[in-house]
Amino acid sequence: MSDLLSLRSATKRLPSGPRLLTILDRVDLTIAEGELVAILGPSGSGKSTLLGLMAGLDRPTDGEVWLDGEPLHALSEDELALLRRRKVGFVFQSFQLLPNLTARENVLLPLELGDLPDAAGRADALLAAVGLSDRGHHYPVQLSGGEQQRVALARAFGPRPRLLLADEPTGNLDGATGAAVLDLLESLRREAGTTLVLVTHDPALADRATRRVRLRDGRVESDTGAPAA
Amino acid sequence: MTASLFLRQLAREARGSRGRLAFFAACLGVGVAAVVAVGGFSSAVDSGIRRQARSLLAADVSVESLQPIPATLDAALRDLPGVARVDVTELITVVSAPPAADGSPGRSQLVELKAVDPGYPFYGALETDPPLPLAGLLGTDGVVVAPELLPRLGLARGGTLSIGGQPFRITATLLAEPDRIAGSFSLGPRILVGRAGLARTPLTGFGSRVTRKALLKLPGAPDSARLTAVATRLKEALGHPAEIRVETATDAQPALRRAVARVDRFLGLVALLSLLVGGVGISQTVRAWIASRLDSIAILRCLGMRPREVLALYLGQTALLAAAGSLAGAAAGLLILATVPRLFADMIPGGGVDAWQPLAALRGVGLGVGVALLFSVAPLAGVRRVPPARVLRRDAEPLPPSRGVRLLAAVLLLAGTVAVAAVQARSLLLGSLFAGGLVAAAGALSLAALALLAAASRVPRSRVPFQVRSALAALGRPGAGTAGSVVAIGLGLLVVVALALVQGQLARDLAAELPRNAPTAFLLDVQPDQWDGIRRLLAREGATRIDSVPVVMARLTAVDGRDAETLAASLTGETAERRRWALTREQRLTYMDGLPPDNRVVAGRLWKDPDPEVSEVSVEERFARENLGVGVGSHLDFDVQGVPLRLKVTSLRTVDWRTFGINFFFVVEPGVLDAAPQTRLAAARLPRGKEDAVQDLLAKSWPNVSVIRTREILEKIAGVIDRLAGAVNALGGFTVLAGLAILAGAVSAGTARRAREVALLKTLGVTRAGVAGMLALEYLLVGLAAGLVGTAGGALLSWAVVRHGFDVPWAPSAAVIAAGPLVAALLTAGAGLAASVPALRRRPLETLRAE
Structure with missing residues (x-):
């Protein structure tokens, strides 16, 4: 298995009032193609920041982040945007659908941005895959939480990203809905062969992962289930 | 991003923005409508004057003097073969009907008399009833009179009229003269006689004010260069005397056109002011809009949209809104042009205004879109700085723009303001002065805002009730945006107060009645030996x-x-x-x-x-x-x-x-x-009601004496000024509207951000009334600060306009000055509370959970 993502001594500091706060402290982590990684840790341990670095949403203060052979720490905002467009998908705790767009348009947008062929047909197929064929014309505010997250899944998988990042994807859902969303996430991932990194508090969710990375105070405390190098 | 995706995304982003569109359109449309109406009106008048230039002059070239036209003109004309000449003499005199059968004097009337040679006019139509050739109607003893003169004198066509003591037969009534702007200011009804007829009277004798004109017609169809050349040659031949005016059809009605240009410039800048005030409102709207879109922007970035693509998307959206608002404003301006100028129709050559002024409309739309974009640059620049990591951390605020970007935005705004002002005033100097004044006003307002913040943070908070303490704290809190609100509200108020003061003063000056004992009649051209008799007559009639x-x-x-x-x-x-x-x-x-x-x-x-x-x-x-x-x-x-x-x-x-x-x-x-x-x-x-009788008696015994009745003249002047004041009033109303829109916009831009604060306060146990009280107090303070500085600035501006623009002493209305800060404070508090109602209504948990 080849490496998809690798962080080398990645450090993130943020200003907090007059001081600099170290959120991530020299994190080394390598994730191989096709892994399902859960990132665990208490509040404030740096989970979301780590996710941001992996996606190129944020840049490390120090250290390096490599995604599919590209140095995220050295790319411009534009280059990062293009890279995300092609290779990275997201699912968030608060769904993060665009409120002005219908469900179908939300799914369609990344396909259009990537200028992919038959974007419309693909969006419809994805909506069908998440069981929302008949709700495509609804706006997010007209959908339930579970439905919104299913739209978010369809959107995230649309451009067939190499890497999917999920931030507490079931955090805002009740148990049954959360489980259903997780089933869907896993089946889509298997089908597309996508590498999945998810941040969670939820032990049930963590149990589904092949590998568990535990953070504490911005450092990797433990890393279990990593494939043998 | 492909062009078609860009357009689709533009359309999607426009959804659910009806409220924003309406507000944007209101801010911009008001100013654009004013610009279009003013610009269209003056260009319609100007093109009307130009179009009718030759008939307004009734000739190609006119030589005018208060003295007899010198013979040197004849000599000069001999060198210009084919030039035809007719002479026209104009004066003011009193005409009267013949004495009644019992010997009492006939009725009399002050008239404007024009005596013409056969051949007049060269251009344009002189309309008479019956429509017969003028030379035949006049002869040596015929007179053509304005229809309103006949009932006044109790005469009919065919009757006899005494002019300068000589009888003239009324042969026709005068319906229209080519070289006369219908309804323009006149001292009395117009009458037309032949120059041969005028020669029979003593009216052109010593002491009378007589205008003499030689009207010239050049052979062929002379172009303006030829006209100018001829005029120059004639001036040289006449030796450039100051009392002789040589006019060509090219520079027809220079005084009128200059007056129109001056009014256009003044009203044009007032209109621009309302447009720029609208710009401030737009800046506030865009800021609030972007603030409400930060999450969407972060998501778009997250999905792989590049910063410049996001900027283009929002810039395009702004341009679309600007175009829509400007088009609506231009349409409103044209509508105004089609309706309002009926009031002015009789002052305009040709009688009407062509409401279809595509150039003025285009210019208005251009200025509107330009101003909207200018004022959006700074808030839009923030779009580029929204961190995509905001999708993970809600508190990731947009980074403040770099100093370079801020400087660039400021320079752009200043240069743009100078540019639009220069375009509007058609003068770079005036444009720069105008922009300079605005910058000074904005600077003063910013200083006032900072002073208010400093004062608010110094008030000892331990001694005051909780609500006051909280309001003061909110004012001084970093990032409260108080300074921006004070500047926006203050600028709007400044314009409103200045216009209210100027208009109020003009209206009062106009309304100031004649002193009770002012003379109601002036007698001109009284010969010294006639005075005793006239004085006795006046005394006998009770004057x-x-x-x-x-x-x-x-x-x-x-x-x-x-x-x-x-x-x-x-x-x-x-x-x-x-x-x-x-x-x-x-x-x-x-x-x-x-x-x-x-x-x-x-x-x-x-x-x-x-x-x-x-x-x-x-x-x-x-x-x-x-x-x-x-x-x-x-x-x-x-x-x-x-x-x-x-x-x-x-x-x-x-x-x-x-x-x-x-x-x-x-x-x-x-x-x-x-x-x-x-x-x-x-x-x-003269005793009221006796004016006609006295005038008739005077005309009978002393036909050379002209009576000017001031009451009538003053009423005429007041009528004209009234209509002009109406136009200024209408524009002022526009600006007030724009100012109010901005007030509401500035306040509601801030309140959206306050929803969380309101929810927290309620969670902590403050009642809704308590929260409303705190907000009201805070907005009152903001409004009061803006009101004080805005009113002071407005008063200063009105002083400049009244003193230097209208040349009258400045006497501001204390009521307006007192009302300024109060109204600003109350309106701000009202608008702020109204915008906070949804936040006050929501249950706190909903708001906090949504965070």
Whole structure:
């Protein structure tokens, strides 16, 4: 298995009032193609920041982040945007659908941005895959939480990203809905062969992962289930 | 991003923005409508004047003088083969109906008389009823009269009219003259006679004010270059005398067109002001809009949209809104143009305004979109700085723009404002001054805002109730945006207050009635030996305040030894024409021992020069200072009908012209002019209702005397000014609307961000009324600060406009000045509370959970 993502001594500091706060402290982590990684840790341990670095949403203060052979720490905002467009998908705790767009348009947008062929047909197929064929014309505010997250899944998988990042994807859902969303996430991932990194508090969710990375105070405390190098 | 995706995304982003669109359109549309209406109106008037230039002149070239046209013109014309000439003489006189059978005098009327040669007019149509050739209608004893004269004199067509004591037969009524703007200011009904007929009367004799014109028609179809060349040649041939005016059809109605241009410039800048005030509102709207879209922007970035693509998306959205708002405004402007100018129709050549002014509309849309984009640049620049990591951390605020970007935005805004002002005023200097004034006002407002913040943070908070403490804390909190709100509200108020003050003052000046004892009639051209008889008649008919002064006509030949003609020719600058006129006009001198009560000596002393050889003159102060450039001790040389006279200025005096008494620029000491040829000017207050009878009696016995009834004239002037004031009022209303829109916008832009704060306060146990009270107090303070500075700025602006624009003393309305800050405070509090209602209504958990 080849490496998809690798962080080398990645450090993130943020200003907090007059001081600099170290959120991530020299994190080394390598994730191989096709892994399902859960990132665990208490509040404030740096989970979301780590996710941001992996996606190129944020840049490390120090250290390096490599995604599919590209140095995220050295790319411009534009280059990062293009890279995300092609290779990275997201699912968030608060769904993060665009409120002005219908469900179908939300799914369609990344396909259009990537200028992919038959974007419309693909969006419809994805909506069908998440069981929302008949709700495509609804706006997010007209959908339930579970439905919104299913739209978010369809959107995230649309451009067939190499890497999917999920931030507490079931955090805002009740148990049954959360489980259903997780089933869907896993089946889509298997089908597309996508590498999945998810941040969670939820032990049930963590149990589904092949590998568990535990953070504490911005450092990797433990890393279990990593494939043998 | 492909173009089609860009367009689709634009359309998607526009959803659910009806409220924003309406507000945006209101901010922008109001200003654009004002710009289009003003611009369209003046260009319609100007093109109307140009279109009818030849018929307004009734000739290709006109030579006009108050003296008989010199014979040198004939000689010059002989060198221009094929040029046709007719002469026209114009004067004001009184005409009367024949005496009644019982010998009582017939009724009489002041008229504007025009005497023409056969062949008049060269261009344009003279309409008469019956429509017969003019030469036949006039002859030597025919007269064509304005229809309104007939009932006034109790005459009908075919009747006889006495002009200057000579009988004339009324052959037709006059429906339209080509060289006369319908409805323009006139002293009385118009009548037309032949020049041969006029020669039978004594009306062009000594002392009368007569305008003489030679109208010329060039062979073929001369272009404007040829007209100018001919005019130049004639001026040279005549020796450039100051009292002769040579006009061509190209520069038709220069005074009217200049006046239109001046009004256009003033109103145009007022309109621009309302557009720029709208721009401030747009800036606030865009800021609030972007603030509400931060999450969406972060998601778009997260999905792989590049920063410049996001910027293009929001810039495109702004441009779309701007275009929509501007188009709506331009349509409203054209609609105004189609309806309002009916009020002015009779002042416009051709009678109407062409409401379809595509150029003015285009210009308005251009200015509207330009202003909208200018004012959006700074808030839009923030779009690029939204961190995509915001999708993970809600508190990831947009990074503040770098100093370079902020500087660039400021420079762009300033340069843009200068540019649009220069376009609107058609002058870079005026545009720069205008923009400079605005920057100064905004600067003062910012300083006031900072002062307020400093004061708010210094108030000892421990001693005041919780609500006050919280309001003060909110004002001073970093990032509260208080300074921005104060500037926006203050600028809006500044404009509103300035206009209210200017309009109020104009309205009061107009409404100021005539003093109760002002004369209601002036008698012109009274010969000295006629005065006794006239005075007796006036007294017998019950007239009061009968007054009369001698009038000696003279020409100014030198000022402090410098030749007046040379001096006049050397003048340059904006006031040159007025000063040239003052130097070369026919001067009316009077002499008296003591001054009338409405005169006050402000420099020197009256008739106190120690040298008995010196002949003294007292000059009206502003005329002396601004037009002649003389002071106490200066010498003025006059030519009193052939006799040179040197006068020393020994006093300057002010005159209260509003008393409408008899007043002169030059009053000479008694004894100097007693023997000079002279007429008398008389004034009297005629009993109400007896004016017609007295006028008729005067006309019968002294046909050379003209009676001017002030009441009628003043009413006419007031009518014209009223309509102009109406236009200024309408524009002021526009700006008030724009100002109110901004007020609401500025306040609601802030309140959206306050929802969380409101929820927290409620969670902590503050009642809704308590929260509302805190917000109200905070907004009151913001409004009060903006109101104080805005009102002060507005008062300053109105002072400048009143003093320098209209040239009258500044007397601001205390009520407006007092109301300014109060209204601003109350409106701000009201708008703020109204915008906070949704946040107050929501249950706190909903708000906090949504975070």
